[in-house]
Amino acid sequence: MNIIKNRYLFFGISLLVIIPGIIALLLWHLPLGIDFTGGSLLEVKFASGAPLTNAQVASMYVDFSKPGADLSNPIIQPLGTDSLSIRSKVMTDATKVEVVSAMQKLSGTDVTVLHFTQVSAAVGQEVATRAAGAVGLAAVVILLYITYAFRGVQHAFRYGTAAIIAMLHDVLVVVGVEAILGHFIGWEADSLFLTALLTVIGFSVHDTIVVFDRIRENSNRYKKISYEMLVNHSIVQTLDRSINTQLTVMITLLALALFGGLTIRHFVVILLVGVFSGTYSSIFNAAPILVVWENKEWRNWFRRKPVSAE
Amino acid sequence: MTRRPYLMLVLILILVAFALWIDLSNQITITNPFNQTAFIQRNVSARLGLDLRGGLQTLLEADLPATASVSADDLNVARQILENRSNALGVSEVVMQVAPPRRIVAEFPGISNPDEVVASLQKTGLLEFVDMGTTPVADGTVIQTDFGLTSDTSATPTSTSTGSPTSQPTEGATPTAAPTETAATVYHTVMTGTALDSVSVTQSTTGQNQIAFKLKADTKQLFADYTGTHVNQYLAIVLDKTVISAPVISTKISDGAGVITGKFTVQSANALAIQLRYGSLPIPIKVVESRTVGPTLGQESVQRSLFAGLIGLLIVILFMGFYYRLPGVLADLALIVYALTSLMLFKIIPVVLTLPGIAGFILSIGMAVDANILIFERLKEELRAGRTLRQAIDLGWSRAWPSIRDSNFSTLITCGILYWFGNAFGASLVKGFSLTLALGVVVSLFTAISVTRTFLHVTLDNIKTAEHPRWFGL
Secondary structure, eight states, rough: TTTTTTHHHHHHHHHHHHHHHHHHHHOOOOOBOOHHHHEEEEEEEETTTTOOOOOHHHHHHHHBBBTBBBBOOOOOEEETEEEEEEEOOOOOOOHHHHHHHHHHHHHTEEEEEEEEEEEEEHHHHHHHHHHHHHHHHHHHHHHHHHHHHHHTTEEEEEEHHHHHHHHHHHHHHHHHHHHHHHHHHHOOHHHHHHHHHHHHHHHHHHHHHHHHHHHHHHHOOOSSSSSHHHHHHHHHHHHHHHHHHHHHHHHHHHHHHHSGGGGGHHHHHHHHHHHHHHHHHHIIHHHHHHHHHHTGGGGTTTTTTTTOOO | OOOOOOHHHHHHHHHHHHHHHHOOOOOEEEEEEOOOOOOEEOOOOOOOHHHHHEEEEEEEESOOOOSOOOHHHHHHHHHHHHHHHHHHTTOSSSSEETTTTTEEEEETTSOHHHHHHHHHOOOOOEEEEEEEOOOOOTTTTBEESSTOOTTTOOOOOSSSOOOOOSSOOTTTTOOOOOOOTTTTTTOOOOOOHHHHHHHEEOOOOOOOOOEEEEHHHEEEEEEEEHHHHHHEEEEEEETTTEEEEBBBBOOOOOSSEEESSSOOOHHHHHHHHHHHHHHOOSSSSSEEEEEEHHHHHHHHHHHHEEEEEHHHHHHHHHHHHHHHHHHHHHHHHHHHHHHOOOOHHHHHOOBBBBBHHHHHHHHHHHHHHHHHHHHHHHHHHHHHOOOOHHHHHHHHHHHHHHHHHHHHHHHHHHHHHHHHHHHHOOOOOHHHHHHHHHHHHHHHHIIIIIHHHHHHHHHHSSGGGHHHHOGGTT
16 A cells, blocks of 8 residues: 555645635634624523524514613524524623513513523633634644654654644644534534544644654664655554544544534534544645655655656 | 563452442442541532533623732632622532632532522622712612722812711702712712621511611721711712612611611512622622523433443444454453543542533543554554564553553643633633543553553463464454
């Protein structure tokens, strides 16, 4: 099996996923949830099984708007058949009480609050900044750690960088998929999404290190063979493990996605996408990048060999 | 590592027995054999987070200009007062933590009255007795007082000579007509709620709810002097700058006792009494985030996730058994040790289990087998290279170790950053996830490396595996 030889094919496959994601990001932006933008999310259940109509709720929200606390144009989505999820600008706890009792009056049935969240805009902003910081910090610390762990190998820094590139690949895949799904099925990036993203980062690096570790070991053992051969050999040797580990993690995640309930489905699906991307990128991106770097292929416009047919 | 697998096996069995004991009980008691007293007594029931059992989580912030610094002392005092207030409201198991520099995270698991709690937390609870001079004032009026006036309120041009005991009723003729815009005048605060010694809710002769108070000994005299010189003037009782009532001082009050009247329901009277009893907050507080989860949603989620976890575990066990044969089955046993040990740690530490926390745990099951997969793949390679089984086992372990170490360490780094991130915002869901995942990683290192290896050595001692290469998937 020669993975390295086809490295540009695999880079191409990655781009095929990443580019639509980036376009989606540019067109529609990442749909940020209230955790980052601030606002309120109210989920209510109507005992009679017949929730109010969207128009009724929307006009109710307009009625409860006050100067400085505009609630108009809430985003209303059905939640099953008997519940509603309503997103709006920040609503105080006191207003919520009034809204719920007004709903009760209008619908003539018991209304239970399943979930109510309100995050002030300032906190949301801070969370978003801090989240970006967390991702950046994770990248830097991991880069430092890998450079340290591979200090015995030539060009240890390259390993760290390649792992970070593979990681960014996974971040782009996950964020792009989120942007696309956000546009089509209304998912929003909340703090759980961020948790999933950071886990994917951890997993991605975890996977990359296993492949790199084999390169590290083999480079001490086989001094004669070319770097390309060495890397390819290492990938093939760890392939069984990579696939099996991915399988076990995906099995558990799939079980969670199918049977784990609605609340975490978004979270789990993002993890699934990320774990798959993480394994892919460590095999087909991270290690091949080392070869591209070793050959300095940017000098001849990423042709594999100077006399390539391309 | 282990050259004495049997000793290790005994230790593992003891661990499993202990873990089972903890996992299956809600309360552990260890009795001192000499005097039969309880030596250790601990509640080890599983702690469920807010998202699972329902409840309220709020993030409170000092309501001061962003430039003003908030001292750690003030935050701590505020936390203590808020905790006392919540306990007095009948909320049990309140968790309040200071999140420096200016926030407090408050969690109220399983409460049924989140609205009431949120409302009562936000109140500063600053009670003032304000000298209104001869100006009558309507209940509900928002006024300014000179108490706690600091540099940031420089907008008021009115003189605020704090020393003068009498007030300046600038326009004594202006009656109660303009209830909202009396704010231009700054009135003098005679004393604050800290002067109160005890507070209780009583009923007046006409059946009105009122709050009776007694003053501390040292303020009794001050109050007596003040009331003596201000007979027939108004004394406003003001809570958080809003007038509750403004009675006329009819006579000198020398016994240091009085009542606060107003339009109280039993509940609002109780709430106010609680605020007065535990004192006012040293800093004003506002709610910047609150999350309420109904109890039913959580129950369903727990059952579903546990069910999902079991299915996942089962499939992984089958997969390992079929793919890696004998070592796979042993790894499965190690996986069960792993699950039992983790659960024990969750209960002992204790880790509050949230939904993402459970997901983190289930995810770590998948990752726990990774170390074993790494080792077994290595083991197979060494066997194919013609090593004897025992050599292969030792080599498999020692050669797989660097990659296991480095990869898991990077996961721990991410967990650490996640935990820090969650801590800064009281995002207990994120915190829960990172904590369970990190614990899972650490425990899985132990089980995958020591436990599986011990099982393998013990098994090899007792069967002639050399005759059965298929048992190793070769």
